[in-house]
Amino acid sequence: MNEIKVAVLGSEGVGKSALIVRFLTRRFIGEYASSSECIYRKRLSVDGKPINLQLYDPCSQAYEGRSTVNEQIQWAHGFIVVYDISDRSSFLTAKAIVHLIRELRLGTGKRNVDSLIFLVGNKQDLCHMREVRREEAQCLAAECRCQFYELSAAEHHQEVALVFFKMVQNANVGSKAKERRRRPSGSMAKLINNVFGKRRKSV
Numbered sequence: 294m295n296e297i298k299v300a301v302l303g304s305e306g307v308g309k310s311a312l313i314v315r316f317l318t319r320r321f322i323g324e325y326a327s328s329s330e331c332i333y334r335k336r337l338s339v340d341g342k343p344i345n346l347q348l349y350d351p352c353s354q355a356y357e358g359r360s361t362v363n364e365q366i367q368w369a370h371g372f373i374v375v376y377d378i379s380d381r382s383s384f385l386t387a388k389a390i391v392h393l394i395r396e397l398r399l400g401t402g403k404r405n406v407d408s409l410i411f412l413v414g415n416k417q418d419l420c421h422m423r424e425v426r427r428e429e430a431q432c433l434a435a436e437c438r439c440q441f442y443e444l445s446a447a448e449h450h451q452e453v454a455l456v457f458f459k460m461v462q463n464a465n466v467g468s469k470a471k472e473r474r475r476r477p478s479g480s481m482a483k484l485i486n487n488v489f490g491k492r493r494k495s496v
């Protein structure tokens with residue numbers, strides 16, 4: 294069964310746990326007691342195929358700089374980078390994380406990251422306290438070639454679910470493509486067989 298690993302990153306209090314819990318349970322739970330990192334697991338069906346999804350939530354460890362994100366980047370197939378639209382500093386942290394992911398992914402040779410970073414502005418219900426303009430976030434997303442969403446874990450279930458499903462779909466397509474690159478294609482396998490198989494017989 295295909296394993297898809299997604300890290301949900303961002304600074305403290307932006308709503309990482311709220312988004313994950315909203316996706317997993319459809320509910321918004323105001324406060325979360327957890328103070329240590331955790332991995333949530335869920336079985337999904339994508340295009341009729343079963344998928345084991347793992348979601349990494351760093352909890353209060355939040356963004357602890359380059360070395361922590363480096364480890365998370367090695368682990369994850371995809372990244373949901375969250376900021377709070379009413380907190381400018383959380384946007385700057387999200388920006389730093391997105392840049393770091395791109396830089397480190399290129400460094401590890403895992404180049405195909407374009408569809409696997411989502412920038413998510415959470416707490417859209419607090420738009421009267423907005424500190425990050427939507428256009429600014431869209432610009433960052435375009436510059437870093439990632440997908441952009443603005444939503445509210447508190448108010449939107451469908452939008453939140455869509456973001457997670459889209460990420461799983463993209464990661465799944467990426468892992469299938471990787472698998473195909475590893476294995477020779479059907480026609481290539483036939484060709485290899487024809488050439489080398491026949492030669493072996495005639496020796």
Ligand SMILES: Nc1nc2c(ncn2[C@@H]2O[C@H](COP(=O)(O)OP(=O)(O)OP(=O)(O)O)[C@@H](O)[C@H]2O)c(=O)[nH]1
Nearest residue numbers: 305306307308309310311323352353416445446447
């Ligand atoms: N108004 C509003 N509050 C939200 C939303 N999402 C989360 N919150 C609140 O923001 C606070 C932090 O949410 P968490 O989900 O714990 O944030 P986190 O990023 O996981 O925080 P850490 O685990 O400390 O890193 C809580 O009080 C949530 O109720 C939202 O969409 N709107």
